[in-house]
Amino acid sequence: MRPVARRVLIADDSISSRGMVSLVLRSSGFECIEVSDGQQAIDLLQSESVDLLITDHWMPSMTGLELVKLVRERSAIAGLPIIAMTTDVDVAKSSDLRNAGVTACLNKPFTREELVSAVIRILGE
Amino acid sequence: MSDARLSADIAALRTVFRMEARELLENLQSCLLDLERAPGTMELVDATFRHLHTLKGIASMYGFERVANIAHGLESSFEKARQGSTEVTRDVILLALDAHDCMLSLVSGEEHEEAGESTRARADDLIASIGGKFESEAEIDFKVAEPIGLARNKRYLISLRPASNALFRGLRPLSILNELRTLGECKVVAKTTDVPLLGDLDTGTLYLSWDIEIFTDEARSRIEDAFMFLDTEEFSIVEATPELQSEADIERRSGGDRRSAARRTDKPGTEDTVRVSAGRLDQLVDMVGELVTAHGALANAVSSNEYSRVGGIAEDIGRLTEGLRVSVLDIRMVPIGTLVGRFRRHVRDLAGQLGKEVDIVVDGAETELDKGVLDRIAEPVLHVLRNSIDHGIEAPEVRLATGKPRRGTITLSAFQTAGNVYVRISDDGQGVDLSSVALIAGEVVGIEKAAEPGSAGLTEMLFRPGFSTNKSVTNVSGRGVGLDVVRRVIQELRGTVDLKTDPGKGTTFILKLPLTLAIVEGLVAHVGEERYIFPLAVVESCVEVRQSAAWREHGRDSIEVQDKLLPLISLRRYFEVGGEQPSAEMAVVVSVEGERFGVVVDAVRDSIQAVIKPLSIFLRGSPSFSGTTVLGDGQVVPVLDVSGLLRANGGGSRPG
Numbered sequence: 001m002r003p004v005a006r007r008v009l010i011a012d013d014s015i016s017s018r019g020m021v022s023l024v025l026r027s028s029g030f031e032c033i034e035v036s037d038g039q040q041a042i043d044l045l046q047s048e049s050v051d052l053l054i055t056d057h058w059m060p061s062m063t064g065l066e067l068v069k070l071v072r073e074r075s076a077i078a079g080l081p082i083i084a085m086t087t088d089v090d091v092a093k094s095s096d097l098r099n100a101g102v103t104a105c106l107n108k109p110f111t112r113e114e115l116v117s118a119v120i121r122i123l124g125e
Numbered sequence: 126m127s128d129a130r131l132s133a134d135i136a137a138l139r140t141v142f143r144m145e146a147r148e149l150l151e152n153l154q155s156c157l158l159d160l161e162r163a164p165g166t167m168e169l170v171d172a173t174f175r176h177l178h179t180l181k182g183i184a185s186m187y188g189f190e191r192v193a194n195i196a197h198g199l200e201s202s203f204e205k206a207r208q209g210s211t212e213v214t215r216d217v218i219l220l221a222l223d224a225h226d227c228m229l230s231l232v233s234g235e236e237h238e239e240a241g242e243s244t245r246a247r248a249d250d251l252i253a254s255i256g257g258k259f260e261s262e263a264e265i266d267f268k269v270a271e272p273i274g275l276a277r278n279k280r281y282l283i284s285l286r287p288a289s290n291a292l293f294r295g296l297r298p299l300s301i302l303n304e305l306r307t308l309g310e311c312k313v314v315a316k317t318t319d320v321p322l323l324g325d326l327d328t329g330t331l332y333l334s335w336d337i338e339i340f341t342d343e344a345r346s347r348i349e350d351a352f353m354f355l356d357t358e359e360f361s362i363v364e365a366t367p368e369l370q371s372e373a374d375i376e377r378r379s380g381g382d383r384r385s386a387a388r389r390t391d392k393p394g395t396e397d398t399v400r401v402s403a404g405r406l407d408q409l410v411d412m413v414g415e416l417v418t419a420h421g422a423l424a425n426a427v428s429s430n431e432y433s434r435v436g437g438i439a440e441d442i443g444r445l446t447e448g449l450r451v452s453v454l455d456i457r458m459v460p461i462g463t464l465v466g467r468f469r470r471h472v473r474d475l476a477g478q479l480g481k482e483v484d485i486v487v488d489g490a491e492t493e494l495d496k497g498v499l500d501r502i503a504e505p506v507l508h509v510l511r512n513s514i515d516h517g518i519e520a521p522e523v524r525l526a527t528g529k530p531r532r533g534t535i536t537l538s539a540f541q542t543a544g545n546v547y548v549r550i551s552d553d554g555q556g557v558d559l560s561s562v563a564l565i566a567g568e569v570v571g572i573e574k575a576a577e578p579g580s581a582g583l584t585e586m587l588f589r590p591g592f593s594t595n596k597s598v599t600n601v602s603g604r605g606v607g608l609d610v611v612r613r614v615i616q617e618l619r620g621t622v623d624l625k626t627d628p629g630k631g632t633t634f635i636l637k638l639p640l641t642l643a644i645v646e647g648l649v650a651h652v653g654e655e656r657y658i659f660p661l662a663v664v665e666s667c668v669e670v671r672q673s674a675a676w677r678e679h680g681r682d683s684i685e686v687q688d689k690l691l692p693l694i695s696l697r698r699y700f701e702v703g704g705e706q707p708s709a710e711m712a713v714v715v716s717v718e719g720e721r722f723g724v725v726v727d728a729v730r731d732s733i734q735a736v737i738k739p740l741s742i743f744l745r746g747s748p749s750f751s752g753t754t755v756l757g758d759g760q761v762v763p764v765l766d767v768s769g770l771l772r773a774n775g776g777g778s779r780p781g
Contacts, residue, residue, distance in 0.1 A: 016142035016183050023138060027131050058178060087182040109185035109193075 005031040006123045007049070011041040011067065012056035012085070017108075021054060021085075021115065028116045030123075038062030042070055045077050051123055054106075057086035057097075068100045081122045085110075130310055130340055142187045146232040149180045151466050154225050158469050161218050170213060173221075174203040180228070191248040192228050198255030199224055222470070224251050281348060282363045283337040287355060289330050296354055298333070304351045309341025399496050401456050409452050416445045454644070459499050461539040461548065462490025467503065468510060472535070475514050482531060483518050485510075488538035494546050498638055501618055502548070505611040509550050509634045510535060512608065517554030517632050527629070529553065545620075546640055551633035557626040562586055587624060588612045588719060616717055616768060619645065619662040645764060647735045649756070650713060650726040652696045653704035657726070658735055658754060658764040665714045665721070667729050684723060686714055693723045694774045699749075717768040724770065733757075737764055748773045 008030050012018035015036070022032040033050065035041050037059050045053075053071065057064035064084050072078050081103040097105055104118050153176040160169045177200040184192035199221055205211045230244045283305075287296055305311050313335055320332040339348070345362065352360045419441045426434040465487045476483040494502075518524075518533030525531055535552045588608045612622045620638035639645075639662070647658040648667075668686055670693070683690045693712060696702070712723030735754035740763075744750055748769035753761050 014145060014179055014183050016138060016145045017186060019138050019141055020135075020186055023131070023134050058175065087178060087185075108182045 005029060006051040007031045007033065008052045008054060008119065009041060009044060009048075009050040010034050010054045011036070011038060011059065011064070012054075013037055013059045014056070017056065017085075024112050024115055025119060028119075030119065038064070038067035038070070041067055045071065045074075045080070050080070052081050052083065052119065054083045054085060054119075057084055057088065065096055065100055068097065068102055072101045083118060083122070139187060142183060143232055145183060146180060146189075146192070147229070149176050150225055150229050150232065152176050153180070154222065154470055155466055157218055157221050157225065158473060160213060161215070161473075164213055164215070164218075167207075170203055170206050174200060174207055177203060184232075189231060191245065191252065192231050194252045195224050195228055195248060195255065198252060202255070220251075220255070224255070227251055279341055279343075279345075280365045281337075281339050281341070281345070282365055283339060283348070284334070284361045285337060285352075285355075285359070286334040287331055287359045289332070291331050291355075291359070292329055294354070296331075298331070298335070301351050301355075302335070302337070305337060305339055305348070308343045308347060308351070309339050311340075312338040399457060399459065405452065405456055409449070409456075412445055412448050412452060416442065416449070419445060450644075454495070454640075457496045458493035459496045460490060461492045461494050461499065461546075462487055464499055464503060464506065465490065465537055468507060471507060472510060472514065475511060476518075476533075479515065480520060481514060481518050481533060482521055483514055483533045483535060486534055486536045488536060489540050492539035492541050492546060494539075494638065495640060498546075498618055498640075501614065502636065502638065505614045505622075505636070506537075506548065506550065508608075508611050509636075513550065513552040513554060513632065513634075517552040517556070519555050523555075541640070546638045548636040548638065549633060550636075551631055553631045556628040556630055556632050557587065557624075558628060559626070585719065588622065612719075613768070616663075617766075619660055645735050645737055645754075647733055647754075647764065648713065648729050649731045649733055649762075650696070650711070650724075651728045651730060652700070652726050653702040655700070655702050656756070656760070656762045657696065658733070658762055659713055659715065659724070659729075660751075660764065660767070661732065663715045663717050663767045665716050668712050668714060668723070670710045670712045670723070670725055671708070684712060686721075686723070689721070691721055691723045693725050694770065695725045697725070697727070699770070699774065715767045717771060720771060722771065724765075724767070735764065 008022075008025055010018045010021050010025075010032055012021070012034075013036050018034045018036070022034050025032050033044065033048070035044055038055070039062060041053065041055065044050075053067075055064040055067050059067075062070075064086070068082055068084065071080055071082065082101070083104045083106055084097050084102045085106045085108055087108040103122060106115065106118055153173060156169050156173040156176065160166065160173065163169065177196045181193050181196035181200060184190075184196060202211075202217055202221075203213065206213045206217075227244065227247050231248055234244070285298070285301065287298060291298075302311070302313060314337075316334045316336065317332075319334075320326070326332075341348070345364065348362055352362075419438055423435065423438045423442070426432065426438060465485065469485060472483055472485045513535050514533075518535070519527070519529070521531045524533065533552060533554055535550065538549045538551075540547055588611075608622075608624075615622045615636055615638070618638055620636060623635040623637070624632065625635070626632040645658070646661040648661060648664060650657050650659055666686070668684065670682075670684060682693050684693060685691075691712075691714060697706060707727050710725050710727060711729050712725050713729060714721060714723050733754075733756070735756075737752035737754055740747065740750055740752055744753075744763070749766055750763045751766035751769070752764045754764055755761055
């Protein structure tokens with residue numbers, strides 16, 4: 001019996017970026033849902049249960065940081081693990097993301113192995 | 126998911142990446158051009174920065190290091206401007222535009238090797254001069270550019286056809302399939318055609334056979350192991366490469382009927398993609414669902430002999446089919462504003478070369494046009510723009526002297542009527558000097574009495590091949606590629622071009638285009654047993670032709686229509702159709718490229734709305750056909766390409 005696949009929600013306004021993350025994770029046995037902005041992520045989290053949120057930092061209308069804060073405010077999903085992706089080393093190094101409650105940061109570009117191992121560290125094999 | 130499958134998915138994603146990168150670059154360019162006009166606009170600096178940032182992110186992810194580095198370097202310059210520590214100077218904008226061009230060629234490069242040697246060298250120069258080296262803590266080794274395992278992965282096509290008594294031998298096909306599944310990803314298709322009706326079924330007999338496609342890293346011998354209990358004639362294993370598969374995919378994808386009318390302009394290397402909103406797709410899915418239901422109802426009515434219900438169901442199906450047609454065509458619609466985005470840079474560069482100052486303004490950018498039409502009018506529209514910049518808009522000093530603003534304006538507007546889209550390109554330049562047109566018309570074409578200035582006949586002259594009022598040939602337009610080319614392309618799209626000019630005030634070109642190329646209104650003409658479709662757009666009228674001696678013997682004749690002699694082309698003769706020539710025939714009077722002539726057929730019976738399909742491989746290259754369509758009775762008939770027909774009959778030089 002295979003365990004039920006863990007679900008990962010990916011929020012990124014760039015289709016090729018979230019597509020790649022999703023592809024790599026799916027090939028490692030995770031189930032992925034893609035959305036293109038923070039609001040969609042929030043909407044989806046209300047109706048679907050997911051095991052992990054991966055969000056880009058720079059997105060129009062709502063940054064990853066804002067999304068993280070919103071998630072942490074909502075009791076039902078406050079405990080959801082979150083990985084933030086960013087191209088900005090400065091953003092990644094600043095304490096804002098961590099203070100807001102991000103579980104882990106990934107600097108773009110990251111390798112497949114880095115992505116998968118970060119996810120596995122959080123969700124297990 | 127197997128690695129081979131992963132490679133295929135990555136290849137698909139790379140196409141998405143290219144699309145997204147090109148879109149980002151287009152937005153970037155548009156921001157830069159705006160910035161050039163209005164330096165220091167903070168929103169523009171912000172937007173530029175964001176585009177560069179996103180581009181850097183995805184380029185690095187997909188292994189386009191040079192693009193990432195260039196974007197990174199530029200991003201730093203704009204970041205400083207964003208924080209107010211420096212200004213975006215004209216030099217920075219020029220450099221950025223240059224970098225844009227370079228990144229565009231890099232992104233469009235075929236392989237992950239990016240573009241050619243020269244582009245790479247240019248990119249490295251740029252990176253050096255921008256001083257940006259994007260070094261993340263991670264190495265850029267998100268090796269999607271070299272899909273993992275593409276080279277070593279294998280695809281096998283297996284045919285498993287055990288003898289019908291195999292079950293007696295103790296063979297368990299399921300365990301074979303399960304074993305294969307442990308070796309890689311399998312697609313299994315069971316052939317059930319030999320399974321008899323239940324009453325005739327013998328439970329000990331094996332009626333099934335299987336086709337299996339497997340992606341695997343394993344050696345062939347490992348796969349053969351799975352079949353160790355089978356005789357050699359009971360299975361076959363053929364190796365196919367993943368590349369082969371993707372080629373087949375490409376061929377399958379490009380075989381779609383969207384190529385119909387665009388077949389001659391397809392440029393290699395441009396990905397033919399259309400973005401479709403999820404809403405439009407949902408609508409399609411809904412309608413397909415309803416169609417399936419309607420079919421069920423139809424089958425039901427027929428099997429229970431309730432034929433009285435069929436009429437109603439047919440009506441439903443008719444409504445759904447029409448709905449589907451509309452929705453499918455909708456999917457191909459693209460806003461015309463996307464065209465202008467591509468041209469802003471051209472306009473800027475051209476005007477710069479000629480020492481002129483020109484703005485391009487768009488009105489009705491959201492008007493939608495079939496993607497096929499849009500792609501094909503790009504060149505003619507660009508040509509008209511060149512024409513306006515070169516011949517229309519005056520030099521700044523001249524403009525100021527005549528009381529006009531220093532900068533010329535070209536307005537591109539688009540609007541839509543029932544079945545057509547109008548694209549209007551007007552400039553506020555000097556207009557066309559009709560008296561010199563009349564003069565040249567007299568000299569060059571031999572028109573004896575020059576018509577009065579302002580008459581339609583004179584503007585018509587401008588569309589003649591080889592016609593130019595420009596005494597000095599510039600390297601912008603007037604190179605012999607004249608407005609005749611514009612007109613030909615537009616007519617091939619079943620559209621028309623018109624020109625209005627107001628000396629001293631400007632010139633307006635009006636392109637009238639069909640909303641879509643996939644459907645043509647046509648006349649069905651009969652010749653003997655054959656039928657041909659005339660696109661209605663080129664047909665002026667139909668007149669009866671009585672046989673004359675000259676017509677019978679040489680197939681050459683002319684008829685008088687509205688006081689003009691029209692040359693005739695006989696389809697019967699041209700296509701060598703058998704059967705007896707009727708004594709009274711029909712001439713379909715058509716007009717293309719400024720030529721009017723009659724195409725003689727036996728009879729014209731119906732007018733139809735035909736969905737054009739691309740020519741089969743046997744007919745491709747035939748000048749006289751633009752496609753085929755299926756008539757209501759199921760017969761496939763060709764759609765005539767009337768201008769091709771004219772050329773094939775030595776037309777173009779005949780007196781009109």
